[in-house]
Amino acid sequence: MSVPMLELAPQNASVKEKILQGLSSIIDRSSFVLGENVKGLEAELAEYSGARYAVGMSSGTDALLVALMALDIKHGDEVILPSFTFFATAGVVSRLGATPVFIDLDPETFNVTGALVEAAITPRTKAIIPVHLFGQLAEMPAIMAVANKHGIPVLEDACQSLGAKGWGLSAGQFGQMTGCSFYPTKNLGAFGDAGMTLIKDDEALAAKVRRLRVHGMEPVYVHHEIGMNGRIDEFQGLVLRAKLPMLEGWHEGRRRHAQWYIERLAAITPDQMVLPLEKVPNGRHIYNQFTIRVKGGRRDALMAHLRGLGIGCAVYYPICLHEQPCFAYLGYKKGRLAESELASQEVLSLPVYPEMTPAMLEEVAQGLLSFFKKG
């Protein structure tokens, strides 16, 4: 049996009828951008996340970009962020002419920590972007304490982690603002690109984000700032509202599968393979990715073995951002962010989507056990 890394069709089939009906009324109304579905989605996501304001955006990248624009991040400013993340986290910083300051990670969670953030602060630091990678919160209380001590705003990158919890709060309730992605592979996925900027409680900041989304315009044809076109379509609002009531069940399905893997793979020793660790007190990892570390330089051999068996797997991310050609001008030397570099060589993500059957999970487990010769 082959097991794809991700299969969206079964999940989408469960909402297809509802979406087709909604699409029919969108066509009848012929209002396609920032209409009633987007407004409804914004209200529902504010409620879901616990942030006071939510502004629908065209993608997760734009959701992060507009937040940095609202903070007036510009040339000469420094923004602290992990090197081990998706490119967009850093791309939005550079887009505004600011300098990304890459930091290392906690090898147990792949996330940045308060201590790592603090060590990178300079008088030019104007924002901090902790990423909640793979579905688990970064060490937010410590990061917020450092940020508050220095008066620096925090933008959470929750593009993989809407619904992640810890320390009695959810993603979106720590930093001043939060960027979310609804790219189709996310736990809550649109039928194309879409995103959301959450604003924890600052009404003026929310108004500015809303304005920047439409070229800094308010009212029509009066432009206060140089903004962007970051608008989100009604169709994506419709799709996301149809799926949102199922999201908690999908998170729980992923968590169940993750727990099953952790028990089933217990015979593989930590010198061979390291399983994901849930490190956040009273936390909820939502497993957008189930990411293992393969030790002994055998990651690519395991990937080839699994693919040979028809089992999907993927490397997020094979190259750290401080090692990317476009950031060579920053002058990071090899070994400077040693844990990030090691992670990029060891990580392997396995299929964990909620629609997987017990037989599919067993197939993946067998693939791993046979590689490590554990029966």
Ligand SMILES: Cc1ncc(COP(=O)(O)O)c(C=O)c1O
């Ligand atoms: C950590 C992280 N940041 C930012 C983004 C950008 O989101 P999008 O692809 O919706 O622009 C992603 C999505 O892939 C992501 O995983």
